[in-house]
Amino acid sequence: MSDKQDIATRPSSDVQQKEPDAGRGAGVVLRPPADVFEDADGITLNLDMPGVSKERLSVQTDNNSLTIEGDVQIAMPEGMEALYAEVHSTHYRRSFTLSGELEPEKAEANLKDGVLTLRIPKRSELRPRRIEVRAV
Amino acid sequence: MFGSLTNFESLFDELRRMEQDMDELFGRWAAPAGIRSVSRGAFPPTNIGATANTVDVYLFAPGLDPKGINLSIQQNLLLVSGERRLPVEEKATYYRQERFGGEFRRVITLPEDVKADRVEAKYRDGILQISLQRNEAARPRQIQVR
Numbered sequence: 001m002s003d004k005q006d007i008a009t010r011p012s013s014d015v016q017q018k019e020p021d022a023g024r025g026a027g028v029v030l031r032p033p034a035d036v037f038e039d040a041d042g043i044t045l046n047l048d049m050p051g052v053s054k055e056r057l058s059v060q061t062d063n064n065s066l067t068i069e070g071d072v073q074i075a076m077p078e079g080m081e082a083l084y085a086e087v088h089s090t091h092y093r094r095s096f097t098l099s100g101e102l103e104p105e106k107a108e109a110n111l112k113d114g115v116l117t118l119r120i121p122k123r124s125e126l127r128p129r130r131i132e133v134r135a136v
Numbered sequence: 137m138f139g140s141l142t143n144f145e146s147l148f149d150e151l152r153r154m155e156q157d158m159d160e161l162f163g164r165w166a167a168p169a170g171i172r173s174v175s176r177g178a179f180p181p182t183n184i185g186a187t188a189n190t191v192d193v194y195l196f197a198p199g200l201d202p203k204g205i206n207l208s209i210q211q212n213l214l215l216v217s218g219e220r221r222l223p224v225e226e227k228a229t230y231y232r233q234e235r236f237g238g239e240f241r242r243v244i245t246l247p248e249d250v251k252a253d254r255v256e257a258k259y260r261d262g263i264l265q266i267s268l269q270r271n272e273a274a275r276p277r278q279i280q281v282r
Contacts (some may be wrong), residue, residue, distance in 0.1 A: 114262015
């Protein structure tokens with residue numbers, strides 16, 4: 001889970017990439033599934049992070065990289081035994097590399113019902129401009 | 137009254153290790169699966185925990201409208217269904233679309249001693265937690281030695 005992905009690169013073949021088994025046992029990290037799309041003004045990321053509240057979410061940018069982390073908080077009665085589990089960790093983490101035309105310091109994050117929406121605008125001078133064609 | 141975070145993790149991690157041990161022992165395909173069990177990877181991912189008094193089902197189902205989730209129980213079968221609509225930006229270029237979208241339906245087999253009429257469900261931060269009371273007769277009872 002150390003590899004960063006370029007934010008605007010389409011995954012080569014499979015959309016559902018399997019996380020390489022990062023050392024079985026302790027320290028398992030969940031990789032939140034993401035939708036990433038770009039329009040004229042910026043890039044938007046949607047990440048599924050169920051169980052994470054605003055207080056336990058961290059979005060960091062430095063040196064052109066973006067790291068999203070979060071912890072699941074679940075109220076659990078005392079003395080509970082596990083009967084069945086598909087989710088084996090409570091820690092989410094995912095990183096992306098950013099490109100120069102983006103302005104991460106102006107990013108906006110919004111978390112609702114376990115879905116993180118992150119909007120990173122492009123530098124205004126680098127947004128595509130419509131070129132008017134004048135009739136001569 | 138509630139355990140800490142690490143408890144949740146170590147609890148379900150323990151189960152995972154047990155499953156791995158089982159896999160190593162019997163091979164992945166040898167263990168018979170429940171007739172109603174679904175393959176792993178179905179939406180929403182599910183954890184189930186139990187105490188002497190309750191069975192708790194945790195569905196990791198982010199971004200849903202709780203009113204649109206259909207929950208029903210028939211004896212010890214819990215049925216959950218709904219639809220997750222992911223709006224698509226027509227004018228945008230998509231680089232990744234990994235999140236689940238569309239209709240979902242899961243049937244979860246619970247221990248047989250749950251009471252179908254004593255169920256509570258709540259939706260918080262994208263997790264749907266369903267608590268079911270268990271039959272008193274099935275609870276472990278202390279036996280007095282005289």
